[in-house]
């Protein structure tokens with residue numbers, strides 16, 4: 001180690017749909033590079049990256065895991081990410097820490113939901129993208145068809161850089177040393193297609209190519225990287241992580257063709273707050289001030305807190321004094337660690353490009369920026385647009401008296417996971433947690449029980465309905481109370497207007513001439529916000545509404561805050577009631593993979609549940625995928641329905657799409673439930 005420079009560091013995130021083989025591929029790469037003696041397997045539960053006990057039980061990655069290796073003069077930091085849509089939070093965060101996204105595609109099931117999401121997120125983030133088609137050893141794979149599917153989904157810039165040969169037992173190079181026979185397609189054609197694509201990024205090169213009719217691939221190193229960076233080329237590699245076919249070639253590509261840590265696009269940092277925030281670009285210069293971003297925090301009940309960060313600028317050493325965000329008090333690094341799964345190795349320094357960790361620093365939180373000078377205060381990452389957590393669960397401790405402990409643990413867990421939201425509802429003394437899917441929440445409960453020994457009771461998921469209005473209306477309230485001595489007086493006139501979906505809430509003060517004294521305007525807003533939070537018709541938060549307060553009246557003695565809170569709330573309720581309020585429900589995108597014979601079950605069920613089918617696609621192995629949309633509230637027990645149709649051969653994934661108005665009969669039910677004196681959650 002020691003002598004490595006930023007130019008010799010490569011960073012990559014292994015992303016892609018669940019089960020595509022990312023964790024197995026990480027294992028194969030570590031083995032190929034000589035970092036581990038024998039590759040482990042997900043089934044045996046002995047892989048480097050799926051080291052958490054729950055990952056072993058579920059045989060899926062649930063968290064991101066970092067593994068580095070040194071090979072042939074380069075240091076590679078890999079981040080293995082979960083592909084299950086419920087755990088996309090850590091996968092998206094990992095994209096901020098790397099130069100390259102390696103999108104792994106399962107040759108058996110083709111392009112899946114997460115494949116597409118990751119292709120576009122990685123592009124948005126400005127990463128170089130490399131597609132890896134895994135499982136070329138498996139039976140029933142139709143690789144030519146898959147290649148066509150990839151190009152149709154993601155464009156003609158997706159081009160094979162090698163092709164399977166010997167019936168999937170090895171691969172042949174199509175770029176530097178084309179030659180030999182491939183299992184399908186022609187190596188010469190693939191070579192030409194790559195050169196054609198690469199020369200397009202440089203006019204001189206293009207002219208020379210047209211003149212000469214050919215160009216030596218070895219001259220194309222820089223243009224190749226340029227094409228990668230500009231998204232003009234997405235190379236495709238074929239591998240079998242299980243047999244090792246194509247893994248050496250993949251390692252070669254990672255080490256020799258992908259950008260170094262000095263060449264990538266740093267994440268979008270901002271300096272300053274609110275409207276004053278300006279883009280801030282880090283430079284991969286080891287001599288500058290430190291800027292590092294914490295993209296993962298794990299809290300192990302035994303080891304304690306581990307903050308994992310990518311250094312984007314400057315050098316972190318064991319003696320570094322680092323500030324966390326805008327905190328005034330620095331911490332001393334003391335122990336600087338590099339990771340390989342759960343193994344930690346102490347190192348002297350971490351350069352730009354390195355992914356490292358520090359243990360037991362309480363101040364470190366997910367998404368924090370670490371730095372070593374107050375010049376670097378107020379730097380933060382542009383917020384990532386995470387998927388919306390819509391699967392809710394109300395939980396309470398099985399034992400009375402554990403409420404506080406439950407809340408504290410939940411806060412810790414939510415701090416680790418950007419897609420987990422927790423909320424304490426005072427009226428019912430319940431802890432509500434919202435996540436991305438059933439599995440997300442199930443894993444959370446398992447963690448509470450296995451790691452924290454905390455047993456909890458849960459209520460069936462609450463659907464995150466919302467309320468909104470569909471028309472403009474006026475509202476008025478004259479709040480007047482005379483009880484004994486001091487009275488209460490406040491009068492408010494306001495208007496409400498619908499806003500576009502997703503715009504939230506706006507409060508506008510148009511009161512002229514002090515009709516409502518300035519100091520009481522916040523009280524009016526407070527009253528309005530109470531309704532926003534608890535809803536006006538069915539008890540769900542109200543959204544996408546503008547409230548304009550334009551007139552009112554006060555009393556020199558009896559006007560006080562409480563009077564205007566009350567008047568604001570009632571005037572707003574008055575307006576909403578006239579503004580044709582509706583209830584909105586979350587609609588999800590769903591992809592269901594089932595055997596051919598079950599297509600009818602899936603599509604019939606979706607239509608009967610107020611959903612619709614957008615299309616069906618053949619997958620290999622006699623499977624079909626059905627894509628569509630359906631209200632989330634209709635998906636209760638979907639897993640078991642699917643199991644009963646397919647005998648366990650089906651799988652499905654969902655993600656939040658948008659909010660839509662519920663049909664009138666559903667709205668009536670929700671309103672009635674809300675009004676019922678005894679509410680059954």
Ligand SMILES: Nc1nc2c(ncn2[C@@H]2O[C@H](COP(=O)(O)OP(=O)(O)OP(=O)(O)O)[C@@H](O)[C@H]2O)c(=O)[nH]1
Pocket residue numbers: 016017018019020021022023024025041042043059060061062081082083084134135136137138239240241242243
């Ligand atoms: N035949 C074959 N099976 C493979 C190959 N690579 C992985 N598998 C199997 O595919 C399954 C999923 O592999 P994982 O490595 O856990 O996949 P993953 O992409 O990490 O999945 P998530 O962590 O859920 O996102 C396991 O049963 C692996 O043994 C391969 O090259 N060929």
Ligand SMILES: [Mg+2]
Pocket residue numbers: 022023024050060061080081082083
């Ligand atoms: Mg995995």
